[in-house]
Amino acid sequence: xxxxxxxxxxxxxxxxxxxxxxxxxxxxxxxxxxxxxxxxxxxxxxxxxxxxxxxxxxxxxxxxxxxxxxxxxxxxxxxxxxxxxxxxxxxxxxxxxxxxxxxxxxxxxxxxxxxxxxxxxxxxxxxxxxxxxxxxxxxxxxxxxxxxxxxxxxxxxxxxxxxxxxxxxxxxxxxxxxxxxxxxxxxxxxxxxxxxxxxxxxxxxxxxxxxxxxxxxxxxxxxxxxxxxxxxxxxxxxxxxxxxxxxxxxxxxxxxxxxxxxxxxxxxxxxxxxxxxxxxxxxxxxxxxxxxxxxxxxxxxxxxxxxxxxxxxxxxxxxxxxxxxxxxxxxxxx
Ligand code: NAP
Ligand code: G4F
Numbered sequence: 001x002x003x004x005x006x007x008x009x010x011x012x013x014x015x016x017x018x019x020x021x022x023x024x025x026x027x028x029x030x031x032x033x034x035x036x037x038x039x040x041x042x043x044x045x046x047x048x049x050x051x052x053x054x055x056x057x058x059x060x061x062x063x064x065x066x067x068x069x070x071x072x073x074x075x076x077x078x079x080x081x082x083x084x085x086x087x088x089x090x091x092x093x094x095x096x097x098x099x100x101x102x103x104x105x106x107x108x109x110x111x112x113x114x115x116x117x118x119x120x121x122x123x124x125x126x127x128x129x130x131x132x133x134x135x136x137x138x139x140x141x142x143x144x145x146x147x148x149x150x151x152x153x154x155x156x157x158x159x160x161x162x163x164x165x166x167x168x169x170x171x172x173x174x175x176x177x178x179x180x181x182x183x184x185x186x187x188x189x190x191x192x193x194x195x196x197x198x199x200x201x202x203x204x205x206x207x208x209x210x211x212x213x214x215x216x217x218x219x220x221x222x223x224x225x226x227x228x229x230x231x232x233x234x235x236x237x238x239x240x241x242x243x244x245x246x247x248x249x250x251x252x253x254x255x256x257x258x259x260x261x262x263x264x265x266x267x268x269x270x271x272x273x274x275x276x277x278x279x280x281x282x283x284x285x286x287x288x289x290x291x292x293x294x295x296x297x298x299x300x301x302x303x304x305x306x307x308x309x310x311x312x313x314x315x316x317x318x319x320x321x322x323x324x325x326x327x328x329x330x331x332x333x334x
Pocket of ligand 1: 009010011012013014015016034035059060061062081082083084085086087101125126127128178179180181182183188
């Protein structure tokens, strides 16, 4: 059998490296799409030790021809479309860019598959943000209607439906993974979990005196990115294409995350350090997210392995180690 080939967009982000590592371990040839940069940042791939195992190709979600050409030339077995303007907060100020990248970018890829490689299986990174205000008895599953609360959420609803439409209209193997929040030591620094663990580490080493945050009352269903990429892979191994909710079924608020992070860093009363700053509150908020992932459990056999407490601990320890290493390096170079 010839080697399976995957094209992963968003390879420099959080999920791209975890997914690429999984696919490489399974024997795939992995192409990672990066946009044109004079200095691309490979630090997340470095963290997982796979920078030199991925083959890099250039393409931009806003440049249709670049995506058509990649699919035409590579004709991958599977495409994992992870690239996005994924920060909800920024989407309020950059709604058009967010729409072009997340919504139209997905359409460009689907067209590329339809015209140049219709047997390629396509994974779309959909999100619990699409549910927004909606929940049914306190949780969300595949039957919960969408009510997005941000331009990011709206753009992802378009991407979700255009993926379903290409599946139904043209018979493509195209699926949506509706993933709830997932975190790791390589989470972007602007997202609340990493902002907290990085902030706590800075406070521990005397590099910061406070941590400024927005809404501490939002509830999220936080899982570990390393677990969630397995669900992505499994979705493309099924005999029929379908959409799946992926989450832990447990929900915690931002305040709980903060409390635990300070505890794991060995710093006393967190209230002395945390300042609620209105600039970090959003014009419209998603108050409660909690997954009911029974379908993924039953059909994919997927379940999360890392608990909420373990994620917080893992992230705090990783950020403390990073600052410790920097301090040690600075001291030894003096
Ligand atoms: P991330 O860390 O923000 O990574 C997104 C990647 O997309 C970045 O590497 C970025 O490239 C790339 N990108 C942005 N604009 C692009 C463009 N115009 N052309 C090409 N690449 C572009 O996101 P993530 O956390 O890994 O999430 C992966 C996907 O899952 C995203 O689509 C996100 O919306 C979705 N999702 C995430 C979560 C979560 O909790 N993490 C939950 C549900 C869904 P640069 O490095 O060059 O900036
Ligand atoms: O970490 P966040 O920025 O993630 P958010 O908005 O839930 O979005 C993430 O998860 C989605 C899946 O549901 C993905 F689709 C999306 O791409 C992204 O990965 O914020 C989490 C919560 C929000 O309620 C926010 O208002 O934390 C609250 N928060 C409170 N203070 C803050 C802050 N968020 C950020 N980023 N920064 C703060 O200072």
